[in-house]
Amino acid sequence: SQQGEEDPQALSIQEGENATMNCSYKTSINNLQWYRQNSGRGLVHLILIRSNEREKHSGRLRVTLDTSKKSSSLLITASRAADTASYFCATDTGRETSGSRLTFGEGTQLTVNP
Protein backbone atom coordinates (compact mmCIF):
# COMPACT_ATOMS: atom_id res chain seq x y z
CA SER A 1 0.00 0.00 0.00
CA GLN A 2 1.13 3.56 -0.59
CA GLN A 3 2.61 5.39 2.38
CA GLY A 4 1.91 8.82 1.00
CA GLU A 5 -1.29 10.14 -0.45
CA GLU A 6 -1.28 13.25 -2.54
CA ASP A 7 -4.09 15.71 -2.78
CA PRO A 8 -5.42 16.76 -5.19
CA GLN A 9 -4.99 14.02 -7.76
CA ALA A 10 -5.11 16.62 -10.52
CA LEU A 11 -4.66 20.38 -10.55
CA SER A 12 -5.11 22.78 -13.45
CA ILE A 13 -4.05 26.43 -13.13
CA GLN A 14 -3.09 29.40 -15.24
CA GLU A 15 0.49 30.48 -15.78
CA GLY A 16 1.59 32.84 -13.04
CA GLU A 17 -0.66 31.35 -10.39
CA ASN A 18 0.62 29.40 -7.41
CA ALA A 19 0.14 25.64 -7.17
CA THR A 20 -0.19 23.84 -3.85
CA MET A 21 -0.03 20.08 -3.50
CA ASN A 22 -0.47 18.18 -0.27
CA CYS A 23 0.83 14.85 0.95
CA SER A 24 -0.27 12.82 3.94
CA TYR A 25 1.47 9.76 5.31
CA LYS A 26 0.92 7.16 7.98
CA THR A 27 4.11 6.11 9.74
CA SER A 28 7.10 7.88 11.25
CA ILE A 29 9.61 9.13 8.74
CA ASN A 30 13.24 10.23 8.62
CA ASN A 31 12.65 12.68 5.83
CA LEU A 32 10.20 13.45 3.06
CA GLN A 33 11.14 14.14 -0.52
CA TRP A 34 9.31 15.61 -3.48
CA TYR A 35 9.92 14.43 -7.04
CA ARG A 36 8.72 15.53 -10.41
CA GLN A 37 7.98 13.32 -13.41
CA ASN A 38 7.44 14.57 -16.90
CA SER A 39 5.36 12.35 -19.14
CA GLY A 40 7.32 9.32 -20.27
CA ARG A 41 10.39 10.22 -18.25
CA GLY A 42 12.03 9.22 -15.02
CA LEU A 43 11.55 10.99 -11.71
CA VAL A 44 13.65 13.99 -10.82
CA HIS A 45 14.37 14.96 -7.23
CA LEU A 46 13.15 18.43 -6.26
CA ILE A 47 13.64 18.90 -2.55
CA LEU A 48 14.21 16.98 0.68
CA ILE A 49 12.95 18.03 4.09
CA ARG A 50 14.11 16.26 7.23
CA SER A 51 11.80 15.26 10.05
CA ASN A 52 13.20 17.96 12.32
CA GLU A 53 12.61 20.71 9.78
CA ARG A 54 9.35 22.57 9.30
CA GLU A 55 9.92 24.52 6.11
CA LYS A 56 12.37 24.59 3.25
CA HIS A 57 12.79 26.71 0.14
CA SER A 58 14.43 26.08 -3.20
CA GLY A 59 13.91 28.68 -5.90
CA ARG A 60 10.17 28.85 -6.60
CA LEU A 61 9.52 25.79 -4.43
CA ARG A 62 8.44 25.91 -0.81
CA VAL A 63 7.92 22.74 1.21
CA THR A 64 6.42 22.46 4.65
CA LEU A 65 6.34 19.48 6.95
CA ASP A 66 4.06 18.93 9.94
CA THR A 67 5.07 15.70 11.63
CA SER A 68 2.28 15.98 14.20
CA LYS A 69 -0.27 15.87 11.41
CA LYS A 70 1.86 13.60 9.24
CA SER A 71 1.49 15.91 6.29
CA SER A 72 3.55 17.96 3.89
CA SER A 73 2.81 20.53 1.22
CA LEU A 74 4.62 21.63 -1.90
CA LEU A 75 4.03 25.16 -3.14
CA ILE A 76 5.17 26.23 -6.58
CA THR A 77 5.02 29.99 -6.94
CA ALA A 78 4.57 31.91 -10.18
CA SER A 79 3.95 28.73 -12.13
CA ARG A 80 5.06 28.30 -15.72
CA ALA A 81 3.79 26.05 -18.50
CA ALA A 82 7.04 24.09 -18.15
CA ASP A 83 6.00 23.12 -14.60
CA THR A 84 3.36 20.82 -16.11
CA ALA A 85 4.20 17.37 -14.76
CA SER A 86 3.29 14.84 -12.10
CA TYR A 87 4.55 15.56 -8.62
CA PHE A 88 5.18 12.82 -6.08
CA CYS A 89 5.95 12.89 -2.42
CA ALA A 90 8.16 10.12 -1.09
CA THR A 91 8.55 9.22 2.53
CA ASP A 92 11.85 7.84 3.71
CA THR A 93 11.39 5.24 6.42
CA GLY A 94 14.89 3.85 6.11
CA ARG A 95 17.33 3.39 8.93
CA GLU A 96 20.88 4.56 9.27
CA THR A 97 22.10 0.99 8.98
CA SER A 98 20.08 0.07 5.93
CA GLY A 99 19.88 3.27 3.96
CA SER A 100 17.01 5.12 2.39
CA ARG A 101 13.76 3.33 1.76
CA LEU A 102 11.50 5.60 -0.26
CA THR A 103 7.79 4.93 -0.57
CA PHE A 104 5.99 7.06 -3.14
CA GLY A 105 2.49 8.46 -3.15
CA GLU A 106 0.19 8.31 -6.13
CA GLY A 107 1.12 11.75 -7.36
CA THR A 108 -0.59 14.98 -8.36
CA GLN A 109 -0.90 15.77 -12.05
CA LEU A 110 -0.28 19.49 -12.44
CA THR A 111 -1.27 21.26 -15.64
CA VAL A 112 -0.21 24.87 -16.09
CA ASN A 113 -2.07 26.55 -18.92
CA PRO A 114 -0.26 29.28 -20.85
Place this chain on the structure above:
Amino acid sequence: DAGVIQSPRHEVTEMGQEVTLRCKPISGHDYLFWYRQTMMRGLELLIYFNNNVPIDDSGMPEDRFSAKMPNASFSTLKIQPSEPRDSAVYFCASSLGPWGTEAFFGQGTRLTVV
Protein backbone atom coordinates in the same frame (compact mmCIF):
# COMPACT_ATOMS: atom_id res chain seq x y z
CA ASP B 1 28.24 11.53 -15.32
CA ALA B 2 25.53 10.28 -17.70
CA GLY B 3 23.17 9.47 -14.87
CA VAL B 4 21.43 6.17 -14.29
CA ILE B 5 21.27 4.24 -17.54
CA GLN B 6 18.59 1.67 -18.23
CA SER B 7 18.19 -0.64 -21.18
CA PRO B 8 16.21 -1.34 -23.15
CA ARG B 9 13.91 1.72 -23.17
CA HIS B 10 11.07 -0.33 -24.58
CA GLU B 11 10.49 -4.07 -24.56
CA VAL B 12 7.61 -5.98 -26.09
CA THR B 13 7.54 -9.68 -25.43
CA GLU B 14 5.15 -12.58 -25.57
CA MET B 15 3.68 -14.15 -22.48
CA GLY B 16 5.91 -16.89 -21.15
CA GLN B 17 9.13 -15.41 -22.42
CA GLU B 18 12.01 -14.38 -20.22
CA VAL B 19 12.65 -10.66 -19.90
CA THR B 20 15.85 -9.06 -18.60
CA LEU B 21 16.05 -5.40 -17.71
CA ARG B 22 19.42 -3.76 -17.17
CA CYS B 23 20.65 -0.86 -15.11
CA LYS B 24 23.91 0.99 -14.71
CA PRO B 25 23.87 3.18 -11.59
CA ILE B 26 25.78 6.40 -11.14
CA SER B 27 29.39 5.70 -10.34
CA GLY B 28 30.08 5.86 -6.62
CA HIS B 29 26.48 5.36 -5.55
CA ASP B 30 26.19 2.60 -2.98
CA TYR B 31 22.44 2.06 -3.20
CA LEU B 32 20.44 0.78 -6.13
CA PHE B 33 16.65 0.52 -6.28
CA TRP B 34 14.23 -1.15 -8.67
CA TYR B 35 10.73 0.34 -8.90
CA ARG B 36 7.69 -0.59 -10.95
CA GLN B 37 5.13 2.00 -12.04
CA THR B 38 1.59 1.23 -13.17
CA MET B 39 -1.57 3.29 -13.34
CA MET B 40 -3.30 1.00 -10.88
CA ARG B 41 -0.59 0.69 -8.23
CA GLY B 42 1.60 3.73 -8.75
CA LEU B 43 5.29 3.45 -7.93
CA GLU B 44 6.22 0.31 -6.05
CA LEU B 45 9.62 -0.49 -4.61
CA LEU B 46 10.56 -3.99 -5.72
CA ILE B 47 14.03 -4.44 -4.26
CA TYR B 48 17.07 -2.47 -3.26
CA PHE B 49 20.78 -3.17 -2.89
CA ASN B 50 23.49 -1.71 -0.72
CA ASN B 51 27.04 -2.32 -1.93
CA ASN B 52 25.76 -4.99 -4.31
CA VAL B 53 23.96 -6.89 -1.54
CA PRO B 54 20.16 -7.18 -1.61
CA ILE B 55 18.78 -5.52 1.52
CA ASP B 56 15.03 -5.66 1.08
CA ASP B 57 13.26 -7.71 -1.56
CA SER B 58 9.86 -7.74 0.12
CA GLY B 59 8.38 -5.84 -2.80
CA MET B 60 9.23 -8.46 -5.37
CA PRO B 61 5.80 -9.69 -6.40
CA GLU B 62 6.51 -13.33 -7.12
CA ASP B 63 9.21 -15.91 -7.57
CA ARG B 64 9.07 -15.13 -11.26
CA PHE B 65 10.96 -11.94 -10.45
CA SER B 66 14.63 -11.97 -9.57
CA ALA B 67 17.28 -9.27 -9.34
CA LYS B 68 21.03 -9.40 -9.23
CA MET B 69 23.85 -6.97 -8.81
CA PRO B 70 27.07 -8.76 -9.74
CA ASN B 71 29.15 -5.62 -9.38
CA ALA B 72 28.87 -1.96 -8.42
CA SER B 73 28.16 -0.83 -11.96
CA PHE B 74 25.50 -3.25 -13.13
CA SER B 75 22.20 -4.73 -12.06
CA THR B 76 19.55 -6.83 -13.74
CA LEU B 77 15.89 -7.47 -13.09
CA LYS B 78 14.65 -10.67 -14.63
CA ILE B 79 11.09 -11.89 -15.11
CA GLN B 80 10.69 -15.54 -16.04
CA PRO B 81 8.13 -16.42 -17.26
CA SER B 82 6.57 -13.06 -18.07
CA GLU B 83 2.82 -12.45 -17.88
CA PRO B 84 0.60 -9.67 -19.29
CA ARG B 85 0.08 -8.25 -15.78
CA ASP B 86 3.81 -7.56 -15.60
CA SER B 87 3.33 -4.81 -18.17
CA ALA B 88 4.57 -1.61 -16.56
CA VAL B 89 7.38 0.90 -16.56
CA TYR B 90 10.33 -0.35 -14.55
CA PHE B 91 12.65 2.24 -13.06
CA CYS B 92 16.10 1.83 -11.65
CA ALA B 93 17.41 4.45 -9.24
CA SER B 94 20.63 4.92 -7.32
CA SER B 95 21.66 7.03 -4.38
CA LEU B 96 24.82 7.94 -2.60
CA GLY B 97 23.50 6.85 0.76
CA PRO B 98 23.20 6.63 3.65
CA TRP B 99 19.55 7.40 4.29
CA GLY B 100 18.47 10.94 3.83
CA THR B 101 19.86 11.43 0.37
CA GLU B 102 18.07 11.87 -2.91
CA ALA B 103 17.57 9.11 -5.42
CA PHE B 104 18.51 9.53 -9.07
CA PHE B 105 16.22 7.75 -11.50
CA GLY B 106 16.86 6.28 -14.90
CA GLN B 107 14.52 6.91 -17.81
CA GLY B 108 12.76 3.62 -17.26
CA THR B 109 12.00 0.55 -19.33
CA ARG B 110 8.48 0.30 -20.66
CA LEU B 111 7.61 -3.40 -20.70
CA THR B 112 4.65 -4.74 -22.61
CA VAL B 113 3.81 -8.40 -22.32
CA VAL B 114 1.30 -9.58 -24.91
